[in-house]
Amino acid sequence: xxxxxxxxxSECVEFGKINLASPYxxxxxxxxxxxxxxxEALEAGVTPTEILNDALIFAMNKVxxxxxxxxxxxxxxxxxAKAMGASMVHLKPFFANGSxxxxxxxxxxxxxxxLHDIGKNLFxxxxxxxxxxxxxxxIDVKPExxxxxxxxxxTAIVGISALLTTTMVNMKPVIEAIKASSPSTxxxxxxxxxxxxxxVTIGADGYGKNPQEGIAWLDKISA
Amino acid sequence: xxxxxxxxxQSSKVVALPVMTHPGIEAIGKSVREAVxxxxxxxxxxxxxxxxxxxxxxxxxxDLTVEAEAFGAKINLPEHEVPSVxxxxxxxxxxxxxxxxxTLDKCRIPQYLLANKLAAENIKNKPIFSGCIGPYSLAGxxxxxxxxxxxxxxxxETINLLLSKCTEFLINYCNALKATGTAGVIIAEPAxxxxxxxxxxxxxxxxVKQIVDAVQDENFTVILHNCGNTGQCTDAMxxxxxxxxxxxxxxDMEGVLKQCPSDVVxxxxxxxxxxxxxxxxxxxxxxxxxxxxxxxxxxxxxxxxGCDLPPFVPEINIRAFLETVANF
Numbered sequence: 001x002x003x004x005x006x007x008x009x010s011e012c013v014e015f016g017k018i019n020l021a022s023p024y025x026x027x028x029x030x031x032x033x034x035x036x037x038x039x040e041a042l043e044a045g046v047t048p049t050e051i052l053n054d055a056l057i058f059a060m061n062k063v064x065x066x067x068x069x070x071x072x073x074x075x076x077x078x079x080x081a082k083a084m085g086a087s088m089v090h091l092k093p094f095f096a097n098g099s100x101x102x103x104x105x106x107x108x109x110x111x112x113x114x115l116h117d118i119g120k121n122l123f124x125x126x127x128x129x130x131x132x133x134x135x136x137x138x139i140d141v142k143p144e145x146x147x148x149x150x151x152x153x154x155t156a157i158v159g160i161s162a163l164l165t166t167t168m169v170n171m172k173p174v175i176e177a178i179k180a181s182s183p184s185t186x187x188x189x190x191x192x193x194x195x196x197x198x199x200v201t202i203g204a205d206g207y208g209k210n211p212q213e214g215i216a217w218l219d220k221i222s223a
Numbered sequence: 224x225x226x227x228x229x230x231x232x233q234s235s236k237v238v239a240l241p242v243m244t245h246p247g248i249e250a251i252g253k254s255v256r257e258a259v260x261x262x263x264x265x266x267x268x269x270x271x272x273x274x275x276x277x278x279x280x281x282x283x284x285x286d287l288t289v290e291a292e293a294f295g296a297k298i299n300l301p302e303h304e305v306p307s308v309x310x311x312x313x314x315x316x317x318x319x320x321x322x323x324x325x326t327l328d329k330c331r332i333p334q335y336l337l338a339n340k341l342a343a344e345n346i347k348n349k350p351i352f353s354g355c356i357g358p359y360s361l362a363g364x365x366x367x368x369x370x371x372x373x374x375x376x377x378x379x380e381t382i383n384l385l386l387s388k389c390t391e392f393l394i395n396y397c398n399a400l401k402a403t404g405t406a407g408v409i410i411a412e413p414a415x416x417x418x419x420x421x422x423x424x425x426x427x428x429x430x431v432k433q434i435v436d437a438v439q440d441e442n443f444t445v446i447l448h449n450c451g452n453t454g455q456c457t458d459a460m461x462x463x464x465x466x467x468x469x470x471x472x473x474x475d476m477e478g479v480l481k482q483c484p485s486d487v488v489x490x491x492x493x494x495x496x497x498x499x500x501x502x503x504x505x506x507x508x509x510x511x512x513x514x515x516x517x518x519x520x521x522x523x524x525x526x527x528x529g530c531d532l533p534p535f536v537p538e539i540n541i542r543a544f545l546e547t548v549a550n551f
Contacts, residue, residue, distance in 0.1 A: 016376075024376040070455060074417040075372040082373060115299055115307045118368045118417075165496050165533040166304045193496040193533075 005041040006055045009087065012037055013059035013129075016079025018086045024079060035086040048094035049101075052131065056084050060129025068212045074122065081125030088128070095133065102133045104222050105156035107149045109137030111174055114167035119191060123159065126211040127218065143177035150182050157218060160204075162191040172202040179203065186221055190214055227280070227350055227406055227444055228466050231488050232522055237515060238279035239548040240490060240525050241499075242409065242448075242469070243532040246541060247271035254302045255534060259286050262337030269342045273349055277545050280350040283339055285411055285531035287356045290392065291364040293329040294322065303534055311367040316381045322365075324392050327399050336399055343404030350406030352446060355396055357412025358430035361389040368414060375418075375426055382426065390430040397438045407444030409469065410434065413530075415459075416451015416471070423452075423459040431463040439466065446490065450530040457482050472497070472529030476514060480521045489521070492529040493544070499528060500536045504543040511547040 011017075012034040015025045019035035032040070041051055063080040066072045094100040106127050110120050117139050128134045135153065137145055141160075150156060158178055162168040168191060175187050188206035189199050199207035206221065208214025231238060247268030248258045258264045265284060273281045288306040292298045296312045313319045327336070342351045356364070362385045363371045374382050397408050415427035431447060439445045447463050449456055450471025460468050461483055470479055470491035483489050493499065498510045511526070518524040526548055532541070 022377060070453060073419045073422070073455070075375060075422065076419075078369060078373050079376060113301070113304075115309055118372075121369050164304055165500055166301075166535070195497060195501070198501070 002041070002044060002046045002050070005037060005044060005046055006050060009034060009037045009041060009051065009055040010059040013056055013080055013083045013087065014062050016076060016083050018079070018083045033086065034083040035089070038087040038090045042090060048091050048099065051087065052091060052100060052102075056087055056129060057131045060084055060126065063129070064126055064212045064215065068210060074118075077122065078125070081122070081129060084125070084129045103131045103219070104133070105135060105153045106132045106159060106218065107135045107137065107146065107153060107156045108159040108161070109141030109146060110139040111160050111162045111167050111170045112140055112142045113170050114162050114164055115139050116161075116163035119163065120161040123161065123190065123208070123211050123214055126215060127159075130215045130219070132218065141174075143174045146174055147177050147181045150178055150185050154182065156185070157221065158185060158187045159208075159214070160187065160189045162189075162194065165193045168193055168198070169202075171204070175203045188214060188217055226441075228486075228488055231279070231525060232486065234522070237518070237524060237526055237548060237551060239277070239527065239545055240279050240282075241528040241532060241541065241544065242282050242285060242530065243272060243528065243536075243541070244268050244282065244284045245532055245534045246276075246536060246538055249535065250275070250538075255304055256300050256302050259284060259289070259300070259306060260331060260334060262334040262341065265334065265338035266341035266345075269338070269351065270346055273346045273351075276541065277549060278349065279525065280352055280406065281342070281346065282352045282409060283335070283342065283354045283405075285354050285409070286335075287360060287411060287413075288364070289331050289335055290356050290361050290389075290396065293325040293327075293332050294365055294392070295325070296365060308364045311370070312365045313385065314366070314370070316378065316384075319366075319381050319385045319388075322385070322388055324388050324395075327395060332396065336403060339400055339405050340403040352444075353397075353400035353403070353405045353408040355393060355400065355408055355410055357410045357415060357427060357447075357449075358386050358389045358393055358434070359418075359427040360412050360414040361393065362386050363414045365389070372417065375422060386426065386430050390433050393434050394437045397434055401438055401443045406442070407446060407467075408438070409446040409448050410465070411448045413449060413451045413471075416449045416453070416456055416473075418456065420455040420459055423456040424462060427456075428459045428463050431465070435464045439464070446488075448530075454478065461487065467525075469527060470529065476524075477517045480518055480524060483523070485521075485523055488523050488525055490525040490527040492527065495528045495530045495532050495536075499532055499540050499544070502540060504539055507540045507543040508547045511544050512551065515548065515551045
């Protein structure tokens with residue numbers, strides 16, 4: 001029974017079935033989604049850790065893989081992330097009381113001067129789905145806001161996103177401010193105009209060309 | 224259109240059409256903000272490009288906010304960067320139903336029409352291409368880009384209504400651009416490149432085709448630009464009926480040239496950032512030559528940047544690109 005619920009939940013997340021009311025995907029229309037199945041699983045005695053590891057992380061890993069192979073695209077990925085989010089709502093109390101451990105804290109924001117957020121949002125959802133606690137600082141984030149977030153979460157890893165060639169250069173002062181305040185904090189950068197070489201020149205510790213690469217780097221750095 | 228398309232298809236030499244206005248804006252000592260708000264300055268920037276670079280045609284500014292602003296979206300106008308939409312304008316069926324298709328006297332639209340008119344009237348040495356956003360990308364700016372990606376599955380009726388309103392406006396706008404005397408329009412539809420091929424067909428091509436059918440003729444070419452396409456949207460782009468397609472650097476041009484009909488002009492796709500902005504003269508020459516060699520034998524190929532050149536691209540890199548094309 002428990003395994004069956006975990007499988008169903010995993011399927012909901014993989015195919016983006018958010019809740020009963022959601023018409024997507026068409027083949028699951030009228031069926032319960034990640035929201036209802038998570039509730040049912042918890043009531044049936046499935047532990048939050050099993051839900052996180054055996055359904056959500058498992059499914060989001062498959063989603064990320066399919067995305068990197070061009071088998072699914074941004075809308076499908078966002079729907080999966082929304083389904084995962086609907087499940088996560090039920091797990092929040094267990095995260096808060098410490099009964100479920102996540103891999104770590106990831107602070108993320110779009111660099112100051114830049115208002116774009118689709119890449120950042122996508123990565124935030126994928127990182128959360130990979131088992132991390134994500135603190136999303138939003139768009140147009142100034143160095144002092146990153147620094148304050150790091151001071152609040154000293155073990156966190158920081159991600160900075162940029163879409164514009166004129167704003168990607170703003171990443172350097174953000175990294176400098178973070179390192180000045182907390183030299184051991186690791187920073188990963190990403191965004192369409194960036195390259196691995198550029199990441200090195202601005203003092204970033206990591207560069208994610210796509211969500212899968214970014215998550216692999218996070219997992220490696222935290223291992 | 225026939226003249227421009229025939230010139231390319233019948234030429235034995237590859238021609239270059241980088242999408243660029245920022246080098247012109249910088250050369251005349253103006254800021255991006257001044258150029259996107261003042262049609263005279265915008266025109267002067269195009270004029271500079273037409274007089275100083277050996278390109279087959281010139282383009283107007285690829286500003287993907289002017290149409291959203293006309294609908295009522297709030298715009299952020301930085302000094303040295305293209306503007307961006309700062310918050311969503313519509314969020315549900317009710318707000319989309321209430322959305323009014325704007326007239327062409329709203330916000331910066333008259334300044335854009337002025338720039339195109341001045342360019343078409345005064346630049347005689349090469350054709351001028353106007354620019355506008357594509358319907359899906361415009362709808363995404365109005366509805367929020369992340370949200371529209373989900374809404375096409377959760378609430379497709381609302382999104383189709385929004386797309387219809389965007390398309391109605393874009394047809395009016397493209398007809399007004401055509402009336403200025405330009406040779407065509409580059410419809411920039413980057414957000415559609417984030418969709419699957421089927422979704423691109425349903426939520427972009429069907430609407431782009433309405434614009435193409437309304438404005439494209441022998442004297443006015445539609446160039447459909449989709450720099451997000453990594454290959455899955457190419458058939459949908461061809462199905463739009465646009466006589467020229469413009470591709471981004473994420474795609475393999477050799478594959479695209481094989482896939483596209485030989486009577487459709489195929490443009491692309493050197494990385495505007497990695498090659499033009501961050502590269503050296505030598506690396507620009509190397510990359511340009513490599514692409515020319517890949518596309519050799521395809522008479523419908525026009526070498527271009529994969530997207531609009533961003534601000535502050537070194538002019539020596541643009542010259543290295545054009546020289547390499549001329550000497551190939």
